[in-house]
Amino acid sequence: MRDLRLWFSPSRMLAEGTTPDYRFSLANERTFLAWIRTALALVGAGLAVDQFLPDLHAPLRTAVALTAVGLGTACALRAVHHWVRCERAMRRGEPLPVTRFPAVLAVALFALSCAVIVTIVVSGP
Numbered sequence: 001m002r003d004l005r006l007w008f009s010p011s012r013m014l015a016e017g018t019t020p021d022y023r024f025s026l027a028n029e030r031t032f033l034a035w036i037r038t039a040l041a042l043v044g045a046g047l048a049v050d051q052f053l054p055d056l057h058a059p060l061r062t063a064v065a066l067t068a069v070g071l072g073t074a075c076a077l078r079a080v081h082h083w084v085r086c087e088r089a090m091r092r093g094e095p096l097p098v099t100r101f102p103a104v105l106a107v108a109l110f111a112l113s114c115a116v117i118v119t120i121v122v123s124g125p
Contacts, residue, residue: 006084013084017091028086035079038105042072060119067112075105 006012046068053061078101085097 003081003084003088006088007080013087013091016088017093020090024090025087028083028090031086032079032083035075035082039072039076039079042068042075044072046070046072056119056123060115064112064116067108071105071108071112 006016046065049056049061049068050065056064078099082097082099082101089096
């Protein structure tokens with residue numbers, strides 16, 4: 001819960017430890033922006049599947065679209081949470097936090113891609 005308050009209160013972040021070298025904070029911000037781009041791409045992919053694949057069986061199309069949008073949503077939330085945790089760790093001189101999220105995201109995208117491939121092969125022209 002404490003991390004969530006730091007999302008919206010920059011002054012609380014300043015109260016954490018000492019200011020790190022600005023290059024590290026900027027690198028942390030670039031990583032955050034990369035995750036946000038990934039989130040936007042996933043949301044866009046979900047919308048594209050829903051709008052541009054009308055021939056795909058409707059329940060499957062909806063499931064693929066919702067999964068992609070859901071992964072994008074999770075990615076965006078994880079991006080800000082990880083940014084705050086890393087910034088706080090740098091300010092405190094602690095090791096950067098580790099996360100399983102990239103592996104979970106990769107496995108989820110792999111499973112989603114396999115499902116789409118199987119559907120395309122089974123559906124045929």
